[in-house]
Amino acid sequence: xxxxxxxxxxxxxxxxxxxxxxxxxxxxxxxxxxxxxxxxxxxxxxxxxxxxxxxxxxxxxxxxxxxxxxxxxxxxxxxxxxxxxxxxxxxxxxxxxxxxxxxxxxxxxxxxxxxxxxxxxxxxxxxxxxxxxxxxxxxxxxxxxxxxxxxxxxxxxxxxxxxxxxxxxxxxxxxxxxxxxxxxxxxxxxxxxxxxxxxxxxxxxxxxxxxxxxxxxxxxxxxxxxxxxxxxxxxxxxxxxxxxxxxxxxxxxxxxxxxxxxxxxxxxxxxxxxxxxxxxxxxxxxxxxxxxxxxxxxxxxxxxxxxxxxxxxxxxxxxxxxxxxxxxxxxxxxxxxxxxxxxxxxxxxxxxxxxxxxxxxxxxxxxxxxxxxxxxxxxxxxxxxxxxxxxxxxxxxxxxxxxxxxxxxxxxxxxxxxxx
Ligand SMILES: Cc1ncc(COP(=O)(O)O)c(C=O)c1O
Numbered sequence: 361x362x363x364x365x366x367x368x369x370x371x372x373x374x375x376x377x378x379x380x381x382x383x384x385x386x387x388x389x390x391x392x393x394x395x396x397x398x399x400x401x402x403x404x405x406x407x408x409x410x411x412x413x414x415x416x417x418x419x420x421x422x423x424x425x426x427x428x429x430x431x432x433x434x435x436x437x438x439x440x441x442x443x444x445x446x447x448x449x450x451x452x453x454x455x456x457x458x459x460x461x462x463x464x465x466x467x468x469x470x471x472x473x474x475x476x477x478x479x480x481x482x483x484x485x486x487x488x489x490x491x492x493x494x495x496x497x498x499x500x501x502x503x504x505x506x507x508x509x510x511x512x513x514x515x516x517x518x519x520x521x522x523x524x525x526x527x528x529x530x531x532x533x534x535x536x537x538x539x540x541x542x543x544x545x546x547x548x549x550x551x552x553x554x555x556x557x558x559x560x561x562x563x564x565x566x567x568x569x570x571x572x573x574x575x576x577x578x579x580x581x582x583x584x585x586x587x588x589x590x591x592x593x594x595x596x597x598x599x600x601x602x603x604x605x606x607x608x609x610x611x612x613x614x615x616x617x618x619x620x621x622x623x624x625x626x627x628x629x630x631x632x633x634x635x636x637x638x639x640x641x642x643x644x645x646x647x648x649x650x651x652x653x654x655x656x657x658x659x660x661x662x663x664x665x666x667x668x669x670x671x672x673x674x675x676x677x678x679x680x681x682x683x684x685x686x687x688x689x690x691x692x693x694x695x696x697x698x699x700x701x702x703x704x705x706x707x708x709x710x711x712x713x714x715x716x717x718x719x720x721x722x723x724x725x726x727x728x729x730x731x732x733x734x735x736x737x738x739x740x741x742x743x744x745x746x747x748x749x750x751x752x753x754x755x756x757x758x759x760x761x762x763x764x765x766x767x768x769x770x771x772x773x774x775x776x777x778x779x780x
Contacts, residue, residue, distance in 0.1 A: 383419050401730070401745065403737050410437025411756045413756045413763050415742065423737070424767050427744040428754040431576070432606045434635035435677060436758040441613055442638035445676035446669070461689045465666035468674045477626040478646035480657065483666030483686070487607035487633035488522025490643035491570075492658060495526060495627045497647065498568035498601045499546075501654040510600070516552035520577035521570070521605055530570060533578070553583040555590040562594060567632075568601040568629075569594065573619035576608035579750045580715045580722035588623040599698040601628040601651065611635050612681050612757060615691040615718035622717075638677035642670040681757075690757050693764070694718040697753075700768045708775045721753040722746065732774055741770040 380386055387406035406418045413436055415425045425433065435442060438723045449464070469481040484490055495513055517523065517532040528536045529543040532552075539542055548566075550557045552575055562569075569591050574579040582611060588604075595602040604627040609619040611632060616622050618630065628651050633643040642665070664670075680686055693749040694717070701721060705711040713724040725732075729745045735745050755767070 361601070377599045384417055389673045403733070403742070405737060405742075411435040412438075413759050418757050423740050423742045424763060424770070425595065425742045426753050426755045426767055427742045429634075429639060429711045430744070431613065431634040431754050432595050432639050434611055434613065434757045434775055435638050435680060436756040437639075439638060439680075439758075441676045441680060442673060443642075445638075445673045446640070449669050449672035453668045455664065455669065457663075458661060458666065462666060462668055462671065464671040464675060468666075468678065471675065471678055471682070472632075472644065472646060475678075476630070476646055477648070478630070479649035480647055480652035482645040482647075482652075482660070483671065484643040484645070485641045485664050485670075486522070486643045487605075487631065488524045488527045488643075489662070489665075490607065490631035490633050490645050491521045491605055492524055492528065493643075493645045494567070494603050494605075494631050495530065495546075495570065496660065497629060497645065497651065497655055498570075498603060500641040500659065501601060501651050502567040504654045507567075510565055512546050512548055512563075512565040513570045513603075514550055514558065514561050514566055515550050515566045515570045516563055516575070517549045518552050518578035518581065519572055519574055519605075520575070521572075522607075552578075552581060553587050555587065555594070558591065559594050562598050562600065566598065566600050568603050570603040570605065572605045572607075573611065573622070574614065574717060574720065576720065576752075577746060579718055579724075579746045580752055582715055582717050585623070592625050592627075592638050595628075603627060603629040603631070606630050607633045608754075611678075612687055612690050613720050613754070614720055615687060615694050617682050617687065618760065619717075624759075635681065636677060637670045637674040640670050640673045642674055686757070690719055693757070693759055693761070696761055697721060697755075697759075698763055703777075704768060704772055707772065708779075710775065710779070716753075719753075719755060719757055719759070723751045723753075725749045725751070732771075732778060735774040735777065736770060739770045739774060741767050741774075743771075 369644045384404055388404050408416050408558040410420045413425055472481050499511050515530050519532045521527045521530040526544050529547045550561045573588060592602055604620050606618050623750050626743045628648050630646045633742050637642060701714050705714055710725050710727055711723055712726050715722050728748050729751050733743050733745050744752050
């Protein structure tokens with residue numbers, strides 16, 4: 361009976377779907393009807409297509425995208441290199457089991473090893489999954505070293521490491537954990553950028569320190585110079601592992617291929633995801649040889665991890681993202697972005713702080729920013745608020761000077777109107 365009723369309902373909504381104009385409002389209503397309502401603060405815009413730094417909605421309106429897929433669109437939307445790699449690989453082979461050897465997976469791992477501290481790579485599908493693997497690896501390494509009592513991982517308050525159960529436990533933000541308790545055990549939190557507190561927190565149970573080199577989702581917090589080096593020292597003194605979550609700030613976002621390179625520090629493990637395959641789902645765990653050895657045969661795996669499509673596209677994306685000319689371009693654009701944000705601050709007393717590096721920036725305001733985000737949307741600029749009073753900017757790294765000017769000028773106009 362329920363089945364019949366459901367198919368009648370489905371038929372009726374399909375008829376409606378054909379009749380109704382499919383505008384933004386329509387998709388907002390359909391999303392409210394059919395999807396989990398888990399994403400807070402969504403903007404009322406349904407995306408149809410993208411090109412470079414722009415997105416178009418289903419009504420044909422163009423927007424400058426400064427959310428940048430939250431860091432997945434480093435190479436811009438519909439990048440011709442990515443499109444061509446997807447087409448080429450899709451016509452050959454999308455997926456095979458990891459019971460076989462996948463040439464593009466091996467090639468991408470080789471590229472990552474050649475360009476970073478790592479000796480070996482494991483592929484999965486997302487940032488949370490990569491982080492979860494990193495924590496499993498740290499625990500396993502401790503056991504293999506004959507120290508099974510060391511299983512706890514110390515993370516930072518205000519961090520973000522993903523949405524799986526273990527990764528919300530790793531994330532040092534109560535709001536992410538709320539309602540899902542009890543949390544898996546094995547994580548402790550210390551203030552970010554506080555070496556003294558971190559050193560004090562390490563005890564006989566600790567197996568690793570796990571931090572973002574710059575906190576992204578938490579509101580773009582850049583630690584003091586020497587913090588990453590200090591973490592390395594604590595790890596060396598206590599013979600524990602250093603893990604960097606580079607999911608948001610890796611892959612040239614900060615003007616360095618990996619954000620930790622800024623301080624010339626090498627971790628034992630680092631995680632990547634987001635734009636590694638130009639927008640196709642991928643995650644990667646990079647590790648030093650001795651540590652990677654702990655994931656021996658049968659210890660870990662992932663059905664889709666490192667599949668031919670994601671890794672063939674990953675090769676195209678990573679070659680571009682890691683090229684010295686691309687990095688130089690990001691640094692130059694980042695300096696210009698910072699200059700324009702500072703000019704904006706001088707004109708608006710509601711801006712209290714600007715933080716960031718390279719092409720990841722945040723502005724703190726003395727007032728809530730939701731209405732600024734909504735007005736900017738109407739004016740054709742997509743922005744993301746990480747907290748009630750903080751705007752975060754993650755534009756595609758291919759952004760042009762003129763597009764920085766365009767976004768700043770919209771923001772300036774909106775801020776002026778907001779005060780009136
Ligand atoms: C630093 C960091 N780690 C992990 C994640 C989770 O990545 P994913 O959403 O791909 O699981 C994010 C996502 O924003 C992130 O910024």
